[in-house]
Amino acid sequence: MAEPDERTAAPDAAPMEAAMKPSEAGGKRADTDATPADGDAAKERDTELERLVGWVDRRTGLASPVRVAMRKVFPDHWSFLLGEIALFAFVILLATGTFMTFFYTPDARQVTYQGTYQTLDGAQMSAAFASVMRLSFDVEAGLLMRQVHHWAALIFIGAIAAHLARIFFTGAFRRPREVNYLIGIGLLMFALGEGITGYSLPDDLLSGTGLRIIDSVMLSVPFVGPWVASLFFGGEFPTPDILSRLFVFHVMLLPGLLVGGISVHLGLLWFQKHTQYRGGAAREDNVVGLPFWPGQVFRSLGLFFLTAAVIVLVAGLIQINPVWLYGPYVPYLATVPAQPDWYVGWLEGALRLGLPIEPTILGVTIPTTFVPGVLIPGLLVGALTIWPFLEARLTHDHAEHHLLDSPWGTPIRTATGAAGVVLFLVLTLAGGNDVLAVIFDIPVESITGVFRVLLVVAPVLTWLITYRVARERHDRGGTPEEPESILLVRNAAGGFSEAEADQ
Amino acid sequence: MSGPVTGTRRTERVIAAIFGVSAIAGIALLAVYLAGGQTQLEAVLLAICLGGIGIGIIAWSQWLLPGALHVEPRHPVAESASADAEREILEEEHSITRRSFLVRALGGALGGLVAALAIPVLSLGPSPGRGLFETPWRKGGLRLVGLDGTPIKATDLPLEGIVTAFPEGYVGTADAQTLLIRVAPDLLKLAQDRMAWAPEGYVAYSKLCTHAGCPVGLYRAAEHRLICPCHQSTFNVLDGAQPVFGPAGRPLPQLPIQLQPDGTFIALGDFSAPVGPAFWDMTDG
Numbered sequence: 001m002a003e004p005d006e007r008t009a010a011p012d013a014a015p016m017e018a019a020m021k022p023s024e025a026g027g028k029r030a031d032t033d034a035t036p037a038d039g040d041a042a043k044e045r046d047t048e049l050e051r052l053v054g055w056v057d058r059r060t061g062l063a064s065p066v067r068v069a070m071r072k073v074f075p076d077h078w079s080f081l082l083g084e085i086a087l088f089a090f091v092i093l094l095a096t097g098t099f100m101t102f103f104y105t106p107d108a109r110q111v112t113y114q115g116t117y118q119t120l121d122g123a124q125m126s127a128a129f130a131s132v133m134r135l136s137f138d139v140e141a142g143l144l145m146r147q148v149h150h151w152a153a154l155i156f157i158g159a160i161a162a163h164l165a166r167i168f169f170t171g172a173f174r175r176p177r178e179v180n181y182l183i184g185i186g187l188l189m190f191a192l193g194e195g196i197t198g199y200s201l202p203d204d205l206l207s208g209t210g211l212r213i214i215d216s217v218m219l220s221v222p223f224v225g226p227w228v229a230s231l232f233f234g235g236e237f238p239t240p241d242i243l244s245r246l247f248v249f250h251v252m253l254l255p256g257l258l259v260g261g262i263s264v265h266l267g268l269l270w271f272q273k274h275t276q277y278r279g280g281a282a283r284e285d286n287v288v289g290l291p292f293w294p295g296q297v298f299r300s301l302g303l304f305f306l307t308a309a310v311i312v313l314v315a316g317l318i319q320i321n322p323v324w325l326y327g328p329y330v331p332y333l334a335t336v337p338a339q340p341d342w343y344v345g346w347l348e349g350a351l352r353l354g355l356p357i358e359p360t361i362l363g364v365t366i367p368t369t370f371v372p373g374v375l376i377p378g379l380l381v382g383a384l385t386i387w388p389f390l391e392a393r394l395t396h397d398h399a400e401h402h403l404l405d406s407p408w409g410t411p412i413r414t415a416t417g418a419a420g421v422v423l424f425l426v427l428t429l430a431g432g433n434d435v436l437a438v439i440f441d442i443p444v445e446s447i448t449g450v451f452r453v454l455l456v457v458a459p460v461l462t463w464l465i466t467y468r469v470a471r472e473r474h475d476r477g478g479t480p481e482e483p484e485s486i487l488l489v490r491n492a493a494g495g496f497s498e499a500e501a502d503q
Numbered sequence: 504m505s506g507p508v509t510g511t512r513r514t515e516r517v518i519a520a521i522f523g524v525s526a527i528a529g530i531a532l533l534a535v536y537l538a539g540g541q542t543q544l545e546a547v548l549l550a551i552c553l554g555g556i557g558i559g560i561i562a563w564s565q566w567l568l569p570g571a572l573h574v575e576p577r578h579p580v581a582e583s584a585s586a587d588a589e590r591e592i593l594e595e596e597h598s599i600t601r602r603s604f605l606v607r608a609l610g611g612a613l614g615g616l617v618a619a620l621a622i623p624v625l626s627l628g629p630s631p632g633r634g635l636f637e638t639p640w641r642k643g644g645l646r647l648v649g650l651d652g653t654p655i656k657a658t659d660l661p662l663e664g665i666v667t668a669f670p671e672g673y674v675g676t677a678d679a680q681t682l683l684i685r686v687a688p689d690l691l692k693l694a695q696d697r698m699a700w701a702p703e704g705y706v707a708y709s710k711l712c713t714h715a716g717c718p719v720g721l722y723r724a725a726e727h728r729l730i731c732p733c734h735q736s737t738f739n740v741l742d743g744a745q746p747v748f749g750p751a752g753r754p755l756p757q758l759p760i761q762l763q764p765d766g767t768f769i770a771l772g773d774f775s776a777p778v779g780p781a782f783w784d785m786t787d788g
Contacts, residue, residue: 073575140540176580216715216780226631236634287575298564305557309550316546331677334718334732352734358752367781368752400579
């Protein structure tokens with residue numbers, strides 16, 4: 001039982017110090033008189049930490065606010081950890097990414113490769129690709145850092161997506177958290193931007209082809225497309241400037257936006273207090289959970305190290321983006337099958353399912369890539385962004401909510417979200433139609449046809465089925481709109497019977 | 504928490520052992536690195552080191568820290584909104600905005616600044632101009648050469664053969680990349696005015712997909728189909744590379760070529776249309 005004592009000693013350290021040096025403490029604390037006996041005991045264990053805490057507090061006055069912060073209560077649920085995993089993956093990305101910047105050169109100039117990897121010995125490649133080869137083969141543990149970085153990126157965006165799904169399906173975006181929801185959507189966009197720019201930096205055959213497709217999508221925007229593409233790439237694709245621009249986006253602009261955005265995101269979360277699930281003592285006007293210190297800090301620290309361990313293990317054992325197999329980018333070569341990172345697959349799928357229609361109306365050509373590459377992603381992201389406001393308007397519910405919904409209690413929201421997830425899945429699978437064609441030995445033409453139908457039918461069916469199921473569960477009374485409790489009423493005969501509780 | 508002291512001791516020992524494993528794994532990792540390194544082994548050791556710390560800390564929090572739930576009051580955020588503060592802010596603001604003439608003038612100045620700031624943005628790239636409409640083939644009379652820069656000869660290409668060609672002096676240029684394909688002349692069903700562009704069954708198309716600009720790198724000779732590996736757009740070589748499947752909406756532009764007496768080919772001019780992905784004013788060319 002020694003543990004709790006040591007724990008409480010730390011916050012008390014400041015008053016003890018104050019008692020010993022009243023001149024500096026300025027008589028601020030009246031309770032110092034109450035601990036003369038403890039003072040003697042404390043002198044024996046006047047640890048370095050206690051002295052340090054006192055030293056810092058007398059120069060910053062931070063002990064009081066820190067004490068308040070330590071006692072702040074956070075609800076405890078596994079689904080609240082998804083956002084934390086994203087944060088931890090971001091920390092790992094910053095660490096490994098910094099290491100990689102010491103070796104990477106964003107230089108498109110052609111060099112002759114003379115490194116350890118024999119297969120490409122003497123090959124012409126950009127200095128950028130050569131620097132990635134050096135990082136992978138000649139820098140000790142460089143390959144491990146690269147793979148950890150790439151896997152952490154996949155997990156980063158995956159955790160953001162899962163976190164977003166949790167927020168959406170439980171209605172955590174409702175007032176007063178709409179602003180933080182919008183910041184979260186912004187963070188997701190920055191994260192996707194990081195993923196796409198980072199994927200493009202090695203200047204390998206796959207990433208160069210990916211840039212070519214991005215260029216095509218930019219070009220497709222009516223009226224401004226050619227200008228946008230020229231300003232972004234610094235001319236007509238392929239340009240020598242693009243790598244250094246992507247590099248600045250990837251290591252400076254987007255990380256800056258992410259760090260700033262995450263700070264505000266967490267600041268607002270702290271300020272507004274976390275939402276909580278119904279049940280137990282949880283009510284709209286309280287927060288039930290563990291205190292920040294030590295409860296939450298220990299769990300979060302533990303989760304950080306576990307996240308890092310899993311990422312390192314996966315990254316060390318499962319190869320990812322072996323650019324030496326793809327070779328350097330040359331504009332007249334392409335490989336098949338070419339699969340992008342998972343979070344881009346849906347855009348790739350949309351492009352593959354696009355209809356071969358390219359009308360010219362009044363002299364304005366609408367390129368085939370415009371609808372799947374610009375319009376559909378824009379509409380999906382737009383719908384996701386305005387959802388909190390749309391829902392508040394449709395339900396006339398403008399009240400503050402701190403208790404989370406059960407997904408079954410909100411059939412329309414849940415059905416819409418499920419339809420969105422299915423749409424995403426269909427598009428993602430369509431992005432691998434050539435791989436599926438090989439696996440199932442079906443002509444790729446048939447698979448594409450099936451996906452074009454599924455793209456419309458699957459989300460609609462999902463909506464209807466989810467709505468139906470949710471309504472049934474709702475009608476059966478399974479939804480905990482009010483915390484469910486059972487009153488046992490004792491009758492005159494001495495038996496018990498159940499009565500539905502009012503409160 | 505409520506267990507006997509000996510139980511707590513044992514728990515402490517278990518957690519300490521987990522931390523110990525972490526420390527050993529970390530030192531072992533350093534040893535492996537110094538001994539020459541081995542990526543997989545390093546990853547496993549680093550994962551053990553990190554995982555041990557994580558498991559140890561979580562075990563500590565589960566077994567040794569108080570798990571009792573705390574309850575903290577929560578006040579609606581709207582309650583902390585202060586009408587007084589809002590009014591004060593607005594009053595301050597009003598003292599500024601009532602000078603509406605000045606506010607508008609300042610707005611105008613800021614608008615001018617925004618216009619001035621367009622300069623660095625516009626400097627990021629040249630005006631698109633004619634670049635998207637033209638390729639180096641425009642010059643006319645350029646010979647078709649292979650990747651090694653030597654002219655392609657008719658005899659280099661067997662029936663149903665295919666080769667990637669560039670204009671002489673422009674090898675590797677992205678928008679000039681061309682596919683030269685040889686098919687039986689009687690199979691070709693080109694438009695009347697294009698039959699002359701395909702001497703003796705040698706026909707040349709842009710290698711840039713009209714969908715998203717990938718190189719159309721696959722050729723199914725038996726069906727005379729060109730297939731783009733990126734999004735599976737498929738073009739029929741025999742009828743002017745019309746799209747027959749996939750998302751592409753336009754044929755691959757054809758290059759007018761001429762067979763020279765020495766067996767090489769020259770291009771008579773640029774492609775029949777802008778190459779690669781579409782853009783809004785492409786029909787103005």
